[in-house]
Amino acid sequence: MTTQPPAGTPSATELDGEAVPRLGWPVGVVSERLGIAAPTLRSWDRRHGLGPSLRTSGNHRRYTELDIRRVRLMARLTAQGVPAQSAADSVLAMDAAAVLEQLDPDREPGAAVAQGGAGEALGPHDHPAALVEAIVAAARALDPRTMAQLYRQVMRRSDVGRAWVEVFAPALRRVGELWQEGRLGVQSEHLTSELLQSELRAVVRANRLRVAGSPVVLAGAGDEQHHLPLLALEAELARNGVASLFLGPRVPAEALVSTLRESHPRAVFLWASLPRQRAEPLWGQLAAVDWPLQVVVGGPGWSEDIEVAGGWVTVTRVADFSTAVRTLLSGGGLSR
Secondary structure (H helix, E strand, O other), X not given: OOOOOOOOOOOEEEEOOEEEEOOOEOHHHHHHXXXXXXXXXXXXXXXXXXXXXXXXXXXXXXXXXXXXXXXXXXXXXXXXXXXXXXXXXXXHXXXXXXXXXXXXXXXXXXXXXXXXXXXXXXXXXXXXXXXXXXHHHHXXXXXXXXXXXXXXXXXXXXXXXXXXXXXXXXXXXXXXXXXHOOOOOHHXXXXXXXXXXXXXXXXXXXOOOOOEEEEEEEEEEOOOOXXXXXXXXXXXXXXXXXXXXXXEEEEOHHHHHHHHHHHOOOEEEEEOOOOOOOOOHHXXXXXXXXXXXXXXEEOOOOOOOOOOOOOOEEEEEEOOHHHHHHHHHHXXXXXX
């Protein structure tokens, strides 16, 4: 006896072991399959253009597998708090490969739920990959309110260091890539970085009464223009009660050495993403330092072998943000 499929279910063929409907899936089947109410699916289709893309000979609309994947990603972003139109704009701008990448089982929110370092456990919709996509969607829509909320949400539920490594830095890279590909305007890139700067500085302000002791000097080497890693480091140090003297990007060697001689810090962190010379003037000028000073260098711009002419200076090269934080907190009497 042959069992007939339920009414409304499209006929299917086999492709790589999966049943693939010849005419796509009707809204009722998609609703049951994804657990999303049919009126919601119709609303997303009508208001935001995210709906079925096939039509039958009888002019009935049907969802393809790609349409269904887009709906799943839409549901993930809206669960993050991204406005529906912003989420739809982001999802519709992705090609099939990009949508599939975001829905890879290894990146599903429920597959590897991250735990917050200093706060509460991240929820099932707070997987880093989902948060990155939510920030990108807000950048695409030029939606500062949502973006700021996402930044705060991440920092409430995790320490700044983990937030930077798992969410903020990947989101900034993704926005930068989309800008280079011409898929985002430069205004989206500026908004993403400017709002993150504001939120990181808010962390510093919130911890201002807790910081104490000799400050760590934070500076970008020479003509280095990228300073968001420095701001993230300043925020994490403040969260740990460590004071900092933030000099920002493009600090000339002479100005840096002058600052060191005036403030006598126990440690200085220098960031460089652009290639630096092995024997640059700064290393020779550090001979003027006559107190124990730990110089921590981070970023891909530094050479592996740095020679400093100064018996009081110790140079440590760190490979990542977490190591930089640990080094600064444990060295030079900064551990709290």
